Amino acid sequence: MHKLGFLVSRRWIGFALVVVLLAWVAWRLGEWQFHRLEDRQERNAIIERNEKAGADPITEVMAPGQDVTGSTEWRIVEATGTYAVEDTVIVRYRTREGSAGVDVVVPLELADGSSVLVDRGWYATDNRGATTADVPAPPPGEVTVTGWVRADAEGDSTEVTDQSTRAVNSEEIGDALGREVVGGWIDLRSESPEPETPLLPVEMPELNNGPHFFYGLQWWFFGALAIFGFFYLMYDEWRGGRGPWGKTRDGAPADSGTA
Structure with missing residues (x-):
């Protein structure tokens, strides 16, 4: 059997689909955070422009x-x-x-x-x-x-x-x-005129970029980590390691190291 034949097994196909799904979700969540960053930057620019006007x-x-x-x-x-x-x-x-x-x-x-x-x-x-x-x-x-x-x-x-x-x-x-x-x-x-007893002023939004940029990078990092993990486990399986289910490349249970 070809050394990469294990990739067409039911378990590896399922594993690959899970990784693709995780990477896609991480990518979309990262995009969402970057869109929020753009919205926040646009709002900040509007507030600053109106303050000057x-x-x-x-x-x-x-x-x-x-x-x-x-x-x-x-x-x-x-x-x-x-x-x-x-x-x-x-x-x-x-x-x-x-x-x-x-x-x-x-x-x-x-x-x-x-x-x-x-x-x-x-x-x-x-x-x-x-x-x-x-x-x-x-x-x-x-x-x-x-x-x-x-x-x-x-x-x-x-x-x-x-x-x-x-x-x-x-x-x-x-x-x-x-x-x-x-x-x-x-x-x-x-x-x-000013009131006799003033209220605390309304809290204005902070005019900074917030955490969205780093949150977006984190989500993309998680997606890349899932893909890297898949290829690492594939390489480990190819060279006869345990693989993602604690079994050797031929499907037999891995040696536990005991006599």
């Missing part, structure tokens, strides 16, 4: 019934209006460094009668959570705010109950409050 009037970027797109998210807008404190919405389960807390979202009534949802920041709570009566009030009267445009969240977490939710969706909150709101919402950057 400054704020645009909110009417140029956001409007009722208009979704926030990739080209408008993270733009900085400026709006002037009056906070509707009675319609404050609590965003639950917003922990920071292991501490329980909530984000506080308040509609800002604009001159045209519509409102924009403003995430004013984070407020620490005890284990029972918080209600709209617990959080510090925003500045009274006319207020000018600037903030980053954000896209609506999706899914069951956006459901609004008793003026609280787990994720911000302008349509869901607008319906719950009976308000006409612009599509999307804004993360507060500044407000004038």
